[in-house]
Amino acid sequence: MLNNLSLTDLTSNTPAFIAVILLVLLVLMAIVGPYLVAYAPDALDLDSLRQPPGKAHILGTDSKGRDILSRIVSGARISLSVGIIASALSLCIGIFFGLIAGYFGGAVDAFFSQVFDIFLAFPSLLLAIGISAVMTPGLTSAMLAITLVGWAGFARLVRGITLSLKEQTYVEASQALGASSARILYRHILPNALPLILVAGSLRVGGFILLEAALSFLGLGVQPPTPTWGSMISLNRVYINSAPWMVIFPGLAISITVISFNVLGDFLRDKLDPRMQV
Amino acid sequence: MALFILKRLVLFIPTLLGVTLITFILMQSLPGDPVLGMAGEHANPETIARIRAELGQDRPLPLQYLGYLKLLSAGELGRSYYTNRKISDDLFEKFPNTARLAFAAMLFASVIGISMGVFAASRRGTNWDRVVTLLSVGGISIPVFWLGLALMLLFAFYLQWLPPSGMGNGSLMYIILPAATLGTFSLSYIVRVTRSTMLETLSQPYVAAARAKGLSESNVVFKHALKNALIPVITLIGLDLGSYLNGAVLTETIFGWDGLGRYALDGILKRDYPVIMGVVLFGAVIFVTMNLLVDISYHFLDPRVRVRTER
Numbered sequence: 001m002l003n004n005l006s007l008t009d010l011t012s013n014t015p016a017f018i019a020v021i022l023l024v025l026l027v028l029m030a031i032v033g034p035y036l037v038a039y040a041p042d043a044l045d046l047d048s049l050r051q052p053p054g055k056a057h058i059l060g061t062d063s064k065g066r067d068i069l070s071r072i073v074s075g076a077r078i079s080l081s082v083g084i085i086a087s088a089l090s091l092c093i094g095i096f097f098g099l100i101a102g103y104f105g106g107a108v109d110a111f112f113s114q115v116f117d118i119f120l121a122f123p124s125l126l127l128a129i130g131i132s133a134v135m136t137p138g139l140t141s142a143m144l145a146i147t148l149v150g151w152a153g154f155a156r157l158v159r160g161i162t163l164s165l166k167e168q169t170y171v172e173a174s175q176a177l178g179a180s181s182a183r184i185l186y187r188h189i190l191p192n193a194l195p196l197i198l199v200a201g202s203l204r205v206g207g208f209i210l211l212e213a214a215l216s217f218l219g220l221g222v223q224p225p226t227p228t229w230g231s232m233i234s235l236n237r238v239y240i241n242s243a244p245w246m247v248i249f250p251g252l253a254i255s256i257t258v259i260s261f262n263v264l265g266d267f268l269r270d271k272l273d274p275r276m277q278v
Numbered sequence: 279m280a281l282f283i284l285k286r287l288v289l290f291i292p293t294l295l296g297v298t299l300i301t302f303i304l305m306q307s308l309p310g311d312p313v314l315g316m317a318g319e320h321a322n323p324e325t326i327a328r329i330r331a332e333l334g335q336d337r338p339l340p341l342q343y344l345g346y347l348k349l350l351s352a353g354e355l356g357r358s359y360y361t362n363r364k365i366s367d368d369l370f371e372k373f374p375n376t377a378r379l380a381f382a383a384m385l386f387a388s389v390i391g392i393s394m395g396v397f398a399a400s401r402r403g404t405n406w407d408r409v410v411t412l413l414s415v416g417g418i419s420i421p422v423f424w425l426g427l428a429l430m431l432l433f434a435f436y437l438q439w440l441p442p443s444g445m446g447n448g449s450l451m452y453i454i455l456p457a458a459t460l461g462t463f464s465l466s467y468i469v470r471v472t473r474s475t476m477l478e479t480l481s482q483p484y485v486a487a488a489r490a491k492g493l494s495e496s497n498v499v500f501k502h503a504l505k506n507a508l509i510p511v512i513t514l515i516g517l518d519l520g521s522y523l524n525g526a527v528l529t530e531t532i533f534g535w536d537g538l539g540r541y542a543l544d545g546i547l548k549r550d551y552p553v554i555m556g557v558v559l560f561g562a563v564i565f566v567t568m569n570l571l572v573d574i575s576y577h578f579l580d581p582r583v584r585v586r587t588e589r
Contacts, residue, residue: 114292126524130555134309219547
């Protein structure tokens, strides 16, 4: 189904094209940005506290005199890596259990579906809080929490896809030929499920990034002085009235990132999900 | 019909038990004494002894879990580390505030969301449609806490139309900003779903028939199409409760709203584990219960579902 997608599809859809460009720029910024900025992200400059955007500091300085632009560029690494890695991990775990539940059916399906439902019974942020609160806050706890929150949604989705795919004739043929379940799952069902999984994944990355931002905002993610977009907002929000740029710019960074992922996800869904072919 | 409700309840109970199991596992993973994780350090010795007796650390874990269930069914969620108040008391005191905020947010989200969705569907392909679609994508992409701060900056500090924070003894002016903040995420989803179901409904044969009969466009849209399009949207409104519980933690913090969310945040900041676990458990129970109610009401709302299940 991926052959339906071509480069001209992308360039002809302006919002999606812009989204992809923005994401590429973001990734580049995360990778090389920290080497190119004028100031170190934790370089204190007690003479220029809370400076508005100006010539010396393009986006201004925060309450400790640190350059906001540098901090946003460094923060991109954390937000993007946690968001993408946690999505990838929960995708893998979800695909694994979803395939098993959907393909084997019966008691196996009933058991796993119940497990999925239990994890999905928690409001996502509350569960993430519960998980990261019991560990020492940091990069690992945030990634683990987000992964554990997200896997069940993917699992349920993959289970649904597997349920419909396993009725296909080529699966029946493989079974008649004596192929093992693992082979059928890996060679037949998974490749055909991939486009829909890709769509779901890209639509959820944004949510994972927002979850990471929320955890940092609450103080449960990566700890200061390492800059993350969420913690930048929470640390500086008391100055919202006097120095709003300290809060506006990190939030803008989060929003632009998530919007780009969502627009891209919508684009992929329009192109790859057969149900949406109106 | 009663059978349907019964079947749903049967599925509800293992999920609820599973939720308590996960909370129990989380509590066991806490640094330090799990009994203190429930009782709080400053609880009086009798409370600690009673909880320790039930959780019974000399007993194997499954029996400890059963003891935990026994405590829960007696309404015992433990006590805060710091205030030593019963967590169940705190929750019942603060939950109405969160419920009020969530209700206001839901009202905001559904009224504006459905209107915008219908509007966009009726103006499909035009610039209005594109604007609405862009706004709705923005609405699900913006962090709740940032949106709250931005709205506060604009309406409370620059324009000075609304108070920046606090609950103001129930005065309406104080609930507007938090409700708008909390409801925006849900609103955006509702706009998207309403728009797509309206588009789908409007392409149905019976709509073409209604138009051919000579009915006015507004009659067609509102009397016929909208009712059918609304069904998935109504379930969405109920299910979005999850987003309100999540968002409440962030929104209440920013606007100084004394509800469950801020209670949870205080617990997080002070590492008040009994509070954190209590809120997580309570939030999940509310969420599951609401989903159950929405599920049951869906059965009544959509005659097609009723016919299918009663066959």
